[in-house]
Amino acid sequence: MSLHRVKREDGSVVWRVRWRDGGRGSAERSRTFTRKSDAQHFEDELRRRRRLGELGLLIASKETLDEYVTGTWAPTHLPTLAPATAKVYGSLYDKHISPFLGHLKLIEITPEAISHWQAERLSDGAGRVSILKALSVLGSILQRAVESERLARNPARLVRKVRRPPKGEVRPLAPKTVEAMRAASTHRDATLISVLAYAGLRPQEALALRWRDIGERTTVINASKTGQRRNVRLLEPLREDLDAWRKAQPNVREDGLVFPGEDGERWAPDAYKSWARKKPRGRRKPGEKQRSGSPGPFARAAIKAGVPEATPYTLRHSFCSLLLHEGRSVVYVARQLGHDAALTLGTYGHVIDELDEAPRIGAEEAIRAARVSRVRDEAKSDA
The missing domain is CATH 3.30.160 (Double Stranded RNA Binding Domain)
Known part of the structure; x- marks a missing residue:
């Protein structure tokens, strides 16, 4: 020099x-x-x-991966992540990485070592998606080691990743199906289903929604997943549902949650899982018969509507379909959903192709038509 x-x-x-x-x-x-x-x-x-x-x-010649993670990476990097993301990272590391690579010294984690690890996880029956997520976590850890100059390069970047399994096409639920689910639900759950299906919110975004976030024409969403804020169009039928739900609540405050838990606070993770679950809770012990139990309220409504495989997240696709049926652009739909246009096109490309030559129908008009049809069907069944 x-x-x-x-x-x-x-x-x-x-x-x-x-x-x-x-x-x-x-x-x-x-x-x-x-x-x-x-x-x-x-x-x-x-x-x-x-x-x-x-x-x-x-x-790096003396420090093992486990020692680096517990002594340096976890204390300095995990606190910068969202709690849910940190929990996922920790679970992936404990299950897929530490038992197989944790004992190796940092400089021993070569592209060849990682490739062997990936192949062994596949042969042990680990899912490809889980392996890819674990490899992403490992790459993030090793990149921090590079930045602290413990490693000269990130070996994870030189590994040929396992191919991601083909992704199934999303099948949005039609407004008529959504309305059938709402009809089979309590007032609170019917309104929550409306928010998921007619505003496209992620379930956790809906549960974090407060009355002050709801305006006359838009709803403000503070997305914890992306850390960004967006304004979502407030369809008139959804606004009517929210107004009716608000009138049914005593002592509503502007800063109050739209869907509070039993204690008035945000739903605990177990409460949401219980609401959405399809199977009975708990694991079967050796020799024990399968427990009889009922699905959660959401799953019961989905079963009655004839869509037993539906999940709360499925309803997000319904909102996208409504906007595309209106003739909205991919960019517009992406902004409403809170992700980029490339992801929207990749996820909903087949929906766009299917609706290409179809007549345009306004989202509000489609919802109202489904509600009128449901009222007629109920009247016929009563008769």
Whole structure:
């Protein structure tokens, strides 16, 4: 590494720093500065990085992956993640990474070692999606090790990933089906289903919704998943549902939750799982018969409507379908859903193709028609 004063043909003077990334035999690199102080600062930074690199490699030769994760990565990186994301990362690491790679020293985690790990997880029957998620977590951990100069490169980036399983096409529920589910639900659940199906909210976004977020024409969504805020169009039938639900609640406050739990606070994770579950809770012990139990309220409504495989997230697709049926652009739909246009096109491309030549129907008109049809069907059945 060296710093030189260079005089150019035009008489100007510059300062050039020369260095090699590796040892002797590696290519020489250089950078030129007009001010000597800038060149000196740059040279000092190179020397600092070289010293840290040597120290980092020394640490990496002795520190195992488990030691690095528990001692450095988890305390410094996990607190920056959303609680739900941190929990998923921890679960993936404990189940798929630590038992197989945790004992290896950082410098022993090579692309070949990771490839063997991936193949072994496949042969053990682990799902491809889980393996891909675990590899993403491992790559994130190793990238932090690179940034702290414990590793010279991230070996996870050189691994050929297992192919993702083909993704099934989403099948949005028609408004008539949504209305059948609402008819089989309590007032609260029917309104929650309306929010999911006619505003396209993620379930956790709906449960975090407060009355102050609901305006005359739009609803403000603070998405915990993306950390972004968006305004979602408030369809008139949904606004009517929300108005009716609000009138049925005593002592409603502007900052109150639209769908509070039994204690007035946000639903606990177990409460939501109980509401949405399809199977009885609990695991069967050896020798024990399958427990008889009923599905949760949402699943019961889905069964009565003839769509037993539906989940709360399925209703998000219904909102997208309503907008596409109106003739809205992919960009518009993506903004309403809170993700990018490429994801919208990849997920709903077949829906777009199917509706390409279909007559345009307004979302509000489609919902009202479904409600009129349900009233007629109920009248016929009563007769």
